[in-house]
Amino acid sequence: MLALPATAHAAPSCDLHAKSAEVAGQGCARAWLDANLHLNEVQTVGTSESYKLRPSSSMLGLIRMGSAEDAHELDFAEPSIAAQLNMGARSLEFDVANDTKGALYSHPAGEMMAMELVSDKYIHDMNPPGFKVIHILDIDFNSSCMTLVSCLQIVAGWSRAHPDHLPIVIGIRSNDDKTPMPGATHPEKFDARAFDALDATILSVFHAGEIITPDMVQGQYPNLRDAVLAHAWPTLAASRGKVIFLLDDPKDKVALYRASRRALERRAMFVATDTNSPAAAFVTIEDPVKSHGAITDAVKAGFIVHTFADADTKEARAGNTQRRDKAFASGAQMISTDFLAADPQVGKYQVRVPGGHVAQCDVLLAPERCAGLDAESGRDSRAPGR
Numbered sequence: 001m002l003a004l005p006a007t008a009h010a011a012p013s014c015d016l017h018a019k020s021a022e023v024a025g026q027g028c029a030r031a032w033l034d035a036n037l038h039l040n041e042v043q044t045v046g047t048s049e050s051y052k053l054r055p056s057s058s059m060l061g062l063i064r065m066g067s068a069e070d071a072h073e074l075d076f077a078e079p080s081i082a083a084q085l086n087m088g089a090r091s092l093e094f095d096v097a098n099d100t101k102g103a104l105y106s107h108p109a110g111e112m113m114a115m116e117l118v119s120d121k122y123i124h125d126m127n128p129p130g131f132k133v134i135h136i137l138d139i140d141f142n143s144s145c146m147t148l149v150s151c152l153q154i155v156a157g158w159s160r161a162h163p164d165h166l167p168i169v170i171g172i173r174s175n176d177d178k179t180p181m182p183g184a185t186h187p188e189k190f191d192a193r194a195f196d197a198l199d200a201t202i203l204s205v206f207h208a209g210e211i212i213t214p215d216m217v218q219g220q221y222p223n224l225r226d227a228v229l230a231h232a233w234p235t236l237a238a239s240r241g242k243v244i245f246l247l248d249d250p251k252d253k254v255a256l257y258r259a260s261r262r263a264l265e266r267r268a269m270f271v272a273t274d275t276n277s278p279a280a281a282f283v284t285i286e287d288p289v290k291s292h293g294a295i296t297d298a299v300k301a302g303f304i305v306h307t308f309a310d311a312d313t314k315e316a317r318a319g320n321t322q323r324r325d326k327a328f329a330s331g332a333q334m335i336s337t338d339f340l341a342a343d344p345q346v347g348k349y350q351v352r353v354p355g356g357h358v359a360q361c362d363v364l365l366a367p368e369r370c371a372g373l374d375a376e377s378g379r380d381s382r383a384p385g386r
Contacts, residue, residue, distance in 0.1 A: 013025050013028070014028035014032065016032055016035045016036065020032075020368055020371060021036075021369060021370060021371065021378070022371045029373050029379075030377065030378030031378075033236055033369075033370070033375055033378055034237035034240075035237060036369065037235065037375060038233040038234065038236070039212075039233040039234055039235075039304065039333075040231075040233045040299075040302060040304050040365075041233075041333075041361065041366075042361060042375045043328065043333050043335065043359065043360050043361075043362050043363070044091060044166065044333065044335070044358065045088065045090070045336075045337060045351055045353050046084075046091025046092055046093070046169065046334065046335070046337075046340075047078055047084055047089055047092060047093065047337060048093055048308065048336045048337060048338050049095070049135055050078055050081060050084060050089075050093050050094060050151075051078065051094055051095075051135075051143040051144050051151060052076070052077060052078050052135050052142075053077050053078070053142040053143060054075060054076060054077035054345075055074055055075070055140055055142060056114070056116060058116050059110055059114045059116070059139065061114070062110060062114040062139070066181075072312075072317070073313055076313055076338055076339075076345070076346055077343065078144070078338070079340070080144055081144060081145060081151065081154045081155060081158075082157075082158050084340055085165075085168070086158075087341060087352075088340075088352065088353065088357075088358040089340055090169065090376075091168065091169040091170070091306075092169075092170050092171065093170075093171035093172075093248070094170070094172055094173070095133065095134060095173045095174075095175040096131040096133055096134075096148050096175055097134050097137065097174075097176065097188070098176065098188040098189075098194045099129060099130060099132050099188065100129055100194075102127050102128050102129040103126065103127045104132075104185065104187070104188065105126050105134060105137065105185060106118075106123050106127055108137070108138040108185065109138040109179070109181055109182065109183040110138045110139040110181070112183075113181070113182070113183075118141075125147060125150075126146060126147075130147055130149060131147065131148035131149070131197075131198065131201060132147055133145060133147060133148055133151055135175075136179060137177070137178070137179045137187055138179045138183075138184050148201055149201060149204070152202065152205040152206070153205055155170065155243065156206055156210070156243075159242075163241040164241065164376075165240065165358075165376065166236065166239065166240065166358065166375070166376045167212060167239045167243060167244050168242075168243045168244070169243075169244045169245075169246055169334055171246045171247075171306070171336075172198065172247050172248065172269065173247075173248050173249055174190040174249055174253055175187070191256065192259060195247075195257045198268075199267060199268040199269065202245055202269070206243060209242075211242060211245065211268065212234065212242050212244045213267070213268060214263060214264035214265070214269075214270050214281065215266065216234070217232060217234070218232075218263060218264075218265075222262075222278075223262050223263040223279070224263040224270075224278065224280065224281050225263070225275075228301075228303055229302050230302075236375070244270065245268055245270065246271070246272060246306070247269045247271045248272045248306065249272070251273075254271045254272075254273055254279075257269070257271060258271065258279055262278055263278045263279045264279050270282050272284040272306060275298055275301065280303060281303065281304065282303065282305075283303045283304070283305050283306070284306045284307070285298070285305055285306070285307050285332070286307060286308050287307070287323070288308070288323060288326040288327040288330045288332060289323050295307060295330040295331060299330070299331035299332065299333065299364050299365070300365075304333045304334060305330070305331070306332065306333075306334040306336065307327050307330065307335060307336070308327070308336050308337070309324040309327045309335050309336065309337040309351045310323055310337055310339060310351070311323075313346060316338065316339050316346045316349035317346055317347055317349075319347055319349055320349075321349070324337070324351050328354070328363065331364035331365070333362060335351065337350075340352065355374070355381040356374075356381060357374035357376070357381065358374055358376040358377065359375035359376045360374070360375055
């Protein structure tokens, strides 16, 4: 288990045993939250394709020839990674393609079909061996950080400059699906060796003390699920300034990553899995409207649930907030969106934690403990001038 004295940041007059931050004493909110809240008891917002840039007009035209709907779905962009973190994103997601020899993805098939050439910088960044960050191979390949290492270095630099931040969950999805088009790249399939290399890449950027790992949560419990059901998530005090990695992949990929482990012993990443698995800690339930009850059940049991406030730009283009509102009401702790900031070319839709906060107490788990407070900073949005 992670351990940090509960009195960290506390003034002598703070009552850290009070029933809420509001009655802990003047100036004590942050100390009370740190001592009394655990990771699974706060809600945050993050981005789904955190690295994505808008395809060029010629590439969108090519995509539109095949499907107008696909073109709509891909016609958006995210701010820079650092800008997202500054705006309050506390989860990011990267789609990674394996490239053990290098240059496999340097010349996407779509570039020639759209009659445009990728830049020299793109080729330079894609030539070395290592994991590449790509949304859809060959057609939606423009990223604000082209390699996983460069993406993680941005997060690490921001984190080290802001050591009091709540944990940043970094979702990883393996991308080895061949795009059905002429001349498409034949991607390298992820196997056990690739997942070992993925862990090694993570540990090449983040020091051991900067990551919350499955072993830290599992502690002395027989498996990770048992630890989570016993509410063994670390406190906010023990978690600040750290990152958490989540492999958000299909069952067959998760099985490769776990191998013969009882849970996730000695692994860098948690996995998104079903609540009955010995490795269960994070659960991805994509639609908070259709699966509202399943989310609330999982949250109340102690799991951290990842859900999506929108998908494929549909809600953003329609200005429909039902899914976003259901995501918050469900209690899901990790809410992903493609629109942390509104995209002027799409509409005014955006997803942020209510009150302008970075994090709030989970609406299902005694939200009165925060009572208008930002769970990261301890600031009160109800105070004059806030």
